[in-house]
Amino acid sequence: MKASKRIINKIKEFEGFSANPYFDSAGVLTIGYGTTKDAGKYRNITKQFAEQLLLQDLAVFEKTLNNYITNRGYILNQNQFDALLSFLYNVGSIRSGSTLDRSIRAKEPGTVATNLKTYIYAGGQPLRGLVKRRNYEANLFASAGMDIGKAILTAFGIFTSLN
Numbered sequence: 001m002k003a004s005k006r007i008i009n010k011i012k013e014f015e016g017f018s019a020n021p022y023f024d025s026a027g028v029l030t031i032g033y034g035t036t037k038d039a040g041k042y043r044n045i046t047k048q049f050a051e052q053l054l055l056q057d058l059a060v061f062e063k064t065l066n067n068y069i070t071n072r073g074y075i076l077n078q079n080q081f082d083a084l085l086s087f088l089y090n091v092g093s094i095r096s097g098s099t100l101d102r103s104i105r106a107k108e109p110g111t112v113a114t115n116l117k118t119y120i121y122a123g124g125q126p127l128r129g130l131v132k133r134r135n136y137e138a139n140l141f142a143s144a145g146m147d148i149g150k151a152i153l154t155a156f157g158i159f160t161s162l163n
Helices: 005-015 047-072 078-091 099-105 109-116 128-144 148-155
Strands: 018-023 029-032
Touching: 005 047, 005 078, 005 128, 029 047, 029 109, 047 078, 078 109, 078 128, 099 109, 109 128
Parallel strands: none
Antiparallel strands: 018 029
C-alpha cells in the first residue's frame, strides 16, 4: 500500500514547514516538513525540495508499514494505512508486542484508536499539536474506507469530515 494524497497533505499540515533546521519539541534536529535525516546539512530549502524530502521519508515508512502487514499480519484499509503511516512518520515505529501492535493484530479499531491517543508526549510533556494529530489519526483509523458516495461528495466539497 502507499500513502494517499490526503495523508501527505495532512502530514504537511501537522508538521508545518521550516526552510532551515531547528530542534523540535523533543530536541530532534528537523527541517522541511518534519525531515530529520541529514537535517543539519540543508539550509534555506524550498517547499518543493521539502516535499521531495518528505516523500523520500514516507517511502521508507511505507516500506516499514508494508513489512508489518506481511510479517505481523496487519489487515488494513486505506484509512487505517494512512493513519498508521502518519503515526510512524511522527513516532518512528510500532514496537512489536506493544499494546498498539496487539490491538492492530487483533483487528480492534476502537482499541487501536484509544491506544493511538496515548502518544501525545514529547520531552515528557503532553503537546496540544500531538493531541490534535493523534485524534485525527485515531478517527481516521476507526473510520471505514470511504464509499463512492462520500468520494463524490468530497470531490464536490460537500463532504469534508476527514479533511
